[in-house]
Amino acid sequence: MALVIWFVIRLRNLFAVVILLGLYSLLAATLFVHLDAVDVAFTEAAVGAGISTVLALGALALTTSREAIPERIPLLPLFIVLIVGVALIYASLDMPLYGDATAAAHLHVAPRYIERSLSETGVPNMVTAVLASYRGYDTLGEVTVILTAAVGVVTILGTAVKSVKTSKQSSN
Amino acid sequence: MTHFLILRVVAKLLMPFILLFALYVQFHGDFGPGGGFQAGIIFAVAFILYALLYGVDLATKVVPEWLVRWGLAAGLLIYAGTGLLGLVRQSEYLNYSVLRDTPVAGQHLGITLVEFGVGVTVASAMISIFFAFAKYRS
Numbered sequence: 183m184a185l186v187i188w189f190v191i192r193l194r195n196l197f198a199v200v201i202l203l204g205l206y207s208l209l210a211a212t213l214f215v216h217l218d219a220v221d222v223a224f225t226e227a228a229v230g231a232g233i234s235t236v237l238a239l240g241a242l243a244l245t246t247s248r249e250a251i252p253e254r255i256p257l258l259p260l261f262i263v264l265i266v267g268v269a270l271i272y273a274s275l276d277m278p279l280y281g282d283a284t285a286a287a288h289l290h291v292a293p294r295y296i297e298r299s300l301s302e303t304g305v306p307n308m309v310t311a312v313l314a315s316y317r318g319y320d321t322l323g324e325v326t327v328i329l330t331a332a333v334g335v336v337t338i339l340g341t342a343v344k345s346v347k348t349s350k351q352s353s354n
Numbered sequence: 355m356t357h358f359l360i361l362r363v364v365a366k367l368l369m370p371f372i373l374l375f376a377l378y379v380q381f382h383g384d385f386g387p388g389g390g391f392q393a394g395i396i397f398a399v400a401f402i403l404y405a406l407l408y409g410v411d412l413a414t415k416v417v418p419e420w421l422v423r424w425g426l427a428a429g430l431l432i433y434a435g436t437g438l439l440g441l442v443r444q445s446e447y448l449n450y451s452v453l454r455d456t457p458v459a460g461q462h463l464g465i466t467l468v469e470f471g472v473g474v475t476v477a478s479a480m481i482s483i484f485f486a487f488a489k490y491r492s
Contacts, residue, residue, distance in 0.1 A: 221392075226393075228395040228396060233480055236402060304458035322434065340486050341488045
């Protein structure tokens, strides 16, 4: 995965970058399978490796497939990225070990989900039970986000088509 | 656009299976991995594959744009409407336990409805985003 990211950073050909990002998503999906998170892996494979690659290629078709070479090295953004990166690595040192049963995330509501989600919802897949029932508000918000994203794209790209069409019709 | 014969035939053969798999992921999400999000994506992918190989104009005849736009809103409304049903039955918003006689049956119905809403919106969103990209050039 690190190798893929290295090439993504170095390559100027955006077509290759998009394909490599799809590969990265597929590798991430296998990583999630390895961590026993099949639902997340499924989503990553479908969204990351599948549809976002197609949409990114669609975006490339509208723009250009060559990355412009910056005129000067962007020092300030580099500095900010380095600071944030160091802060994130520093924060990750405090994180509980993978699979630690005493981690804060496993002590709050997770035991209740594990013990009672089957008897309360009758749904064997705990992820679905949490996603759709216990955390219904979050999922409602996510669906709203997707709706908003689609409406945004259609508003930006869709109206342009219509205005071109109407101008053509008016010129005829 | 006549030199994609093999791809077109293969895509045509694959489409029913992709759609069937999407429906399986949609309605089997309670029992195995999957759910509305993944199912919506897979459902959309079938039509995007069709649009890639047969052109967007033909694809919009299969799934007209008004249908996609209605689906976009309808999915969210199904979700929010399921939540409102809980309010109507004098309980909390998005509480599915009161939808049927027993809480478990109610939860099952609610989760199925909500996941269906998610699937409809996600599929419509992906198809409409792809159409917007593909139509912009032409």
